Amino acid sequence: MANAYLCPNCKTNRTRFNIIDQVPQSVKLDPATGSVVNQYNSNEELDPFHIPYNGASKLIQCAACGVVGEEETFIKRAQNNPL
Incomplete structure (x- = not known):
């Protein structure tokens, strides 16, 4: 299931992200x-x-400001600030 993202740092980017798959x-x-x-x-x-x-298997990086965080943070920010 696809989820919308919103950067928790710059609070404007909803479209440009880097998805980082972590392979420990x-x-x-x-x-x-x-x-x-x-x-x-x-x-x-x-x-x-x-x-x-036992960390996150996927991280998200905002391609506008560069902040990196867990996917859930970006999803929750988008849910709390709908378009």
């Missing part, structure tokens, strides 16, 4: 060099002390 990649780094020691393919493979990513 869990890795373990070497503390001295920063190189990847281990790359995890699923949450089941994570070490006991490695918390899986």
